[in-house]
Amino acid sequence: MDERELLLLGLLKIQSQHGYQINEFISKNLSRVTSMKKATAYALLENMRKNGLIDESISQEGNRPQRKVYSITSAGDAAFDTLLKTYLAQPGQITFSLDIALMFIGNLPVAEVINLLDERMKLLIEQIETYERAPKHEYDLGSRLAVEHVLSHLQLDLSWLQSAKEMIVQEASSGSNG
Amino acid sequence: MDERELLLLGLLKIQSQHGYQINEFISKNLSRVTSMKKATAYALLENMRKNGLIDESISQEGNRPQRKVYSITSAGDAAFDTLLKTYLAQPGQITFSLDIALMFIGNLPVAEVINLLDERMKLLIEQIETYERAPKHEYDLGSRLAVEHVLSHLQLDLSWLQSAKEMIVQEASSGSNG
DNA sequence: ATTTAATTAGTCATATTTGACTATTCATAG
DNA sequence: CTATGAATAGTCAAATATGACTAATTAAAT
Incomplete structure (x- = not known):
């Protein structure tokens, strides 16, 4: 069940x-x-x-x-x-398909990885805007919490992606000259 | 695929x-x-x-x-x-089983909901500690990012649960006297 | 040397999930 | 009235997913 x-x-x-x-x-x-x-x-x-x-x-x-x-x-x-x-x-196990992909970014040029993550961020922003446009007043507390919960994870992903990009760029430059 | x-x-x-x-x-x-x-x-x-x-x-x-x-x-x-x-x-759709449960918290007394969420937070903290104990140095950048990505979502959930509890308590008290 | 347990390497019957399909009724435009 | 499309209400064959199982080899203990 x-x-x-x-x-x-x-x-x-x-x-x-x-x-x-x-x-x-x-x-x-x-x-x-x-x-x-x-x-x-x-x-x-x-x-x-x-x-x-x-x-x-x-x-x-x-x-x-x-x-x-x-x-x-x-x-x-x-x-x-x-x-x-x-x-x-009980917190269930969460898994993201992104994490599988991240494991293999070494197979692509850094510049391409950055482009792909930029594209992801663009789509993510669209998702977030859809959620934010959802009317909040007509729902009961539980339903509002459910929507806000998903939204908070989407927003986290957005800022996480930004910092991940920075780490990827930094590792690339330190790897090539350090 | x-x-x-x-x-x-x-x-x-x-x-x-x-x-x-x-x-x-x-x-x-x-x-x-x-x-x-x-x-x-x-x-x-x-x-x-x-x-x-x-x-x-x-x-x-x-x-x-x-x-x-x-x-x-x-x-x-x-x-x-x-x-x-x-x-x-491509950001996939994310769904959490918690969100379904949140929709129905009106079926339980507020005190019990708080207890259950406290239990959840306890288990979540254990999950987080397991992830934090994972050795970070022996992996490549992509794998480290994957683990940190999951970890950041777990940490978000923990602080989100705290604020959700506060909202639930507040709504209950404002509903009973206002 | 021989039972016991663990590891290796899969297979298979059953259960789950879904895309595609059927079939009826209702709306509406001509 | 009547063809067209949308809404209603599911069903079903095919694809997916997995727990339980088989069966051989090696390791360990007695």
Whole structure:
């Protein structure tokens, strides 16, 4: 089980919903905190149903095609509580694909590395601006914290990249004449 | 293709190796930058072989069982170069499981949230100490940067958690009397 | 010399994830 | 009314990822 189950259970705790509704909400509002795909969400819902964490019922409204409506069970409530405490208390391992790339910068000329990192910083600034443009008032504290958390990491990356560039330049000049 | 292919190609650029050697190196030295599992590495190697990025040959040394030795091809060299530039220049989306959990802190009493975040900070400090204990001198610049990059994010998280706790406490008190 | 444990070198069945696809209904423009 | 496109609501085959397993060799202890 991972944080995506926590997300799905949390959404179903707010209200019983069908899969499409859940996926719309995630893709429209939560793309900043998860990259879970639609088919994955359906798979996880089916999995949790098998494990008794949610119930599935069929609803028919007007002429619309049938929909599967999911509701959280009491076992699901208990699982939600456990997962929530777990993900609050336990720092997961973080890894960045950048770090793999950094290990191999020796394979490129220094000038090119600097150019590539400049390009990265440009794109990062765009990401940051997107986050900063997000309206902060209409969300509850937890959601605001989540967005600010990601934003603080993006800003760190930006200033970290600047100092990394300086170290790379310095090492190159000291290596070539020292 | 993702950064794990870059890692495997980069290791094979240094020298041709068999799978076991690659996996040993990753699990002993690179657990900080990737969580790729052994069977996954073998699958990716087979995949890259099919795509002509690496060659596979059988080697027999003494009585030891046969080993598959992988070498990078010129197509692999080209792919490495492309991947390296891509992962240097393109900031990937970062997501933290903590952020999902933060969205739902309203489901717990404030005091418990604070306790859980305190526990998190304790564990985070242990992680940071592990990283700080890592010897810095024996690595090249890129590897040192990779470790320092992760470390800087961990340190940010620590101070961010402190300020998040303060916001949570403040919101609780202003909500209960204002 | 022989059980025991550790290391070496992978394989495979199962579980997970997703891109691509199907199929219905609704809106709206002509 | 009716072709066109968008929204709704999923499904499924194929690709990925991994825990559990096999099987040989070497090292250590008895």
